[in-house]
Amino acid sequence: MKLTGKQLLGNTWSQKGQRTFQGLQASNGEAIETFFYEATTEEVDEAMRLAQQAFSPYRKLSNAKRAEFLLAISDELVALGDSLIHMACLETGLPEARITGERGRTTGQIKAFADFILGDWTREIHDPAQPERQPLPKPDLFQKNIPLGPTVVFGASNFPLAFSVAGGDTMSALAAGCPVVFKAHPAHPNTCEMVGYAIQQAAQKTGMPEGVFSMVHATSNDIGGYLVQHPICQALAFTGSFRGGKALYDLAVRRPIPIPVYAEMGSINPVVFMPEKLKNNAESLADACSQSVCLGVGQFCTNPGLLLILKENEDFLGMLAARLDQQALGTFLTPGIKKAFISACEHLSKQVGVQTLTSKAIPAPSLFSASTHTARKNSSILEEVFGPSTLAIIADDMEDLIAFIGDLPGQLTATLHGESQELQQNPDLIDALSQKVGRILLNGFPTGVEVSKAMVHGGPFPSTTDSRSTSVGTQAIYRFTRPICFQNFPSELIP
Numbered sequence: 502m503k504l505t506g507k508q509l510l511g512n513t514w515s516q517k518g519q520r521t522f523q524g525l526q527a528s529n530g531e532a533i534e535t536f537f538y539e540a541t542t543e544e545v546d547e548a549m550r551l552a553q554q555a556f557s558p559y560r561k562l563s564n565a566k567r568a569e570f571l572l573a574i575s576d577e578l579v580a581l582g583d584s585l586i587h588m589a590c591l592e593t594g595l596p597e598a599r600i601t602g603e604r605g606r607t608t609g610q611i612k613a614f615a616d617f618i619l620g621d622w623t624r625e626i627h628d629p630a631q632p633e634r635q636p637l638p639k640p641d642l643f644q645k646n647i648p649l650g651p652t653v654v655f656g657a658s659n660f661p662l663a664f665s666v667a668g669g670d671t672m673s674a675l676a677a678g679c680p681v682v683f684k685a686h687p688a689h690p691n692t693c694e695m696v697g698y699a700i701q702q703a704a705q706k707t708g709m710p711e712g713v714f715s716m717v718h719a720t721s722n723d724i725g726g727y728l729v730q731h732p733i734c735q736a737l738a739f740t741g742s743f744r745g746g747k748a749l750y751d752l753a754v755r756r757p758i759p760i761p762v763y764a765e766m767g768s769i770n771p772v773v774f775m776p777e778k779l780k781n782n783a784e785s786l787a788d789a790c791s792q793s794v795c796l797g798v799g800q801f802c803t804n805p806g807l808l809l810i811l812k813e814n815e816d817f818l819g820m821l822a823a824r825l826d827q828q829a830l831g832t833f834l835t836p837g838i839k840k841a842f843i844s845a846c847e848h849l850s851k852q853v854g855v856q857t858l859t860s861k862a863i864p865a866p867s868l869f870s871a872s873t874h875t876a877r878k879n880s881s882i883l884e885e886v887f888g889p890s891t892l893a894i895i896a897d898d899m900e901d902l903i904a905f906i907g908d909l910p911g912q913l914t915a916t917l918h919g920e921s922q923e924l925q926q927n928p929d930l931i932d933a934l935s936q937k938v939g940r941i942l943l944n945g946f947p948t949g950v951e952v953s954k955a956m957v958h959g960g961p962f963p964s965t966t967d968s969r970s971t972s973v974g975t976q977a978i979y980r981f982t983r984p985i986c987f988q989n990f991p992s993e994l995i996p
């Protein structure tokens with residue numbers, strides 16, 4: 502397909518702005534052919550107007566018809582063939598096997614949402630009337646979930662397919678009955694346009710109302726802010742950095758009519774290594790941990806960025822540093838992410854009480870260490886480093902370790918490596934971790950998020966802005982619905 506660099510407004514490709522930017526090849530920073538136009542506020546207004554116009558007919562479609570639309574999106578994505586894979590690899594520097602796998606994950610989650618809405622998904626609750634009840638009769642109450650309305654979605658740079666244009670946020674909103682206006686990610690605009698085209702084709706082929714999906718490009722944060730504050734926007738889904746998510750959240754809650762914001766942001770994902778486990782498995786744990794830290798050049802929101810061990814096990818860190826020194830660095834998603842990685846590693850290495858345990862010059866897979874006392878005094882060392890780096894925090898004893906966990910900010914995941922006996926002897930450890938995270942793993946690593954109905958990919962602030970939800974798995978659909986109660990309605994009148 503020939504790329505246009507234009508905004509996709511319903512069925513129309515629009516170009517009203519004059520300012521342009523280009524996608525870059527991740528490997529060498531060279532510009533890719535197509536010039537992308539920055540959206541204007543008039544184009545955003547048009548995308549939102551179309552979304553509002555589409556909302557009524559779209560929400561009234563049968564679940565079967567909406568499922569047909571979702572499945573057509575999956576087919577159109579596959580029909581883009583190798584050209585989509587090649588473009589995503591070019592723009593992100595991620596290897597072909599990873600992108601091919603990510604396309605499978607993306608189509609898999611689309612199919613999961615299509616299946617889900619074919620079942621009883623609206624959480625209906627019927628509480629029948631009791632006309633004879635004393636002292637007052639009880640009314641007939643029927644509750645169900647209905648869609649919120651036009652939703653704005655921002656994707657992240659590190660999953661150009663699974664957390665981008667046709668990713669879980671867009672698909673869960675569309676499955677719920679909400680039209681979507683997507684803000685394309687400037688780190689992979691060409692990939693975004695290809696996927697946007699696939700959604701437009703699917704919408705037309707399955708007879709969806711125009712405006713069910715639109716996409717705008719922008720490198721200026723002003724357009725992102727304008728989208729979020731647009732009076733037609735009824736919900737926001739964001740995947741990306743804490744800085745971006747919090748800025749958009751602040752704008753959304755200060756609107757005259759605030760809206761729900763589901764911002765999935767960064768996390769340092771604490772991993773606890775217990776003494777008995779380390780005694781029996783140090784070598785294999787060092788191997789697996791170094792691989793997890795470097796997976797996808799460390800550019801995962803589930804990257805194990807914080808290792809927690811007791812002072813008596815400090816030797817393990819030498820073994821881990823040696824493994825990390827053997828790992829190759831890989832290509833960063835963008836020059837900006839590489840620069841941010843270098844500056845974050847340099848910041849860590851200069852902090853009082855922080856030791857650099859790996860030996861290669863920055864940028865390289867890196868391991869730093871510090872005591873709990875240092876981390877309590879200087880919380881800046883606990884900020885997410887987006888890339889292949891991890892910080893080991895050394896606790897005096899189990900009591901110190903549990904107290905330290907109690908002071909941690911919210912996280913997407915926590916992991917425990919322990920033998921059954923030592924885990925059973927420390928119930929407070931599991932309890933302390935459970936209070937901080939959306940997912941807790943035993944004897945594994947957090948990179949890799951299964952798409953499943955039981956998955957929770959979320960967590961307390963600042964990992965997300967709403968810990969009651971997940972952005973992965975079919976339960977993600979409920980972020981874009983609200984409950985409504987029909988009192989004394991005969992069933993034939995309930996929509």
Ligand code: NAP
Nearest residue numbers: 655657658686720722725726741742745748765766767802
């Ligand atoms: P990002 O820089 O925050 O970008 C995400 C999107 O938000 C982009 O379209 C970006 O556009 C926009 N944006 C950022 N700040 C904005 C602002 N102040 N106003 C308006 N728009 C704004 O994040 P990223 O670099 O793509 O992704 C890396 C981060 O995402 C990491 O922290 C990672 O942990 C996190 N992540 C989280 C999850 C999760 O599920 N929790 C999944 C994947 C990644 P511009 O680039 O034009 O600013």
